[in-house]
Amino acid sequence: MRPAPELLERCRRDDRKAHHDLYVMCFPIMYSICNRYYINKDDRMSALNMIFFKIIVNMNDYLKKHNHVPYEQWMRRVSVNYIIDEFRKQKRYQDLISLREELPEELHPLQSEVDIKYDKEEIQQAIEQLPPMCKTVFNLYAVDGFKHDEIASMLGISTGTSKAHLFKARKKLQEMLTEVKKSAEWNKPQMQ
Secondary structure, eight states: OOOOHHHHHHHHTTOHHHHHHHHHHHHHHHHHHHHHHOSSHHHHHHHHHHHHHHHHHTHHHHHHHTTTSOHHHHHHHHHHHHHHHHHHHOGGGGGGGOOOSSOOTTOSOOGGGTTSOOOHHHHHHHHHTSOHHHHHHHIIIIITOOOHHHHHHHHTOOHHHHHHHHHHHHHHHHHHHHHHHHHHHHHSOOOO
16 A cells, blocks of 8 residues: 555645545555454454554654655554554553463474464454453464564563463464364264
């Protein structure tokens, strides 16, 4: 996505029509980012609107560096940073951070992850069922491509805790998807 420089300049000058046009253009990407981190639709839409507000407020900063940074990359970074900041603010998640600092002994790539194929909807439903911190770390690492040290810095946890949450998320996803696979095979009509 590459909005026209004139559109971005009009947004900087607080042109409401330009804000609307940019919002419509950015909505699918911002919504997909928010959808990965929020279960509740109201929370998702609230975050999306606050992210867009931050984009408009910081448009002047972006325009100073727009020749070096693609708009979509900047917008994604603003989105993820906002979500992480909000996540940090919520005290109820602080209790979930207290995972063991050491990594489980069996920490290794899950071999059967690649062996079984699932449809996108099954995977998304399984991700939605993860505990909040595991879901956040999994999304930051597997979907958004952050490294563990970056995730640790963003969430105010250690790198080891980030790795432990990712391990826990992968293990839980594997268990849930294996159950889906077994259930599908069980419900399959038997040929005689």
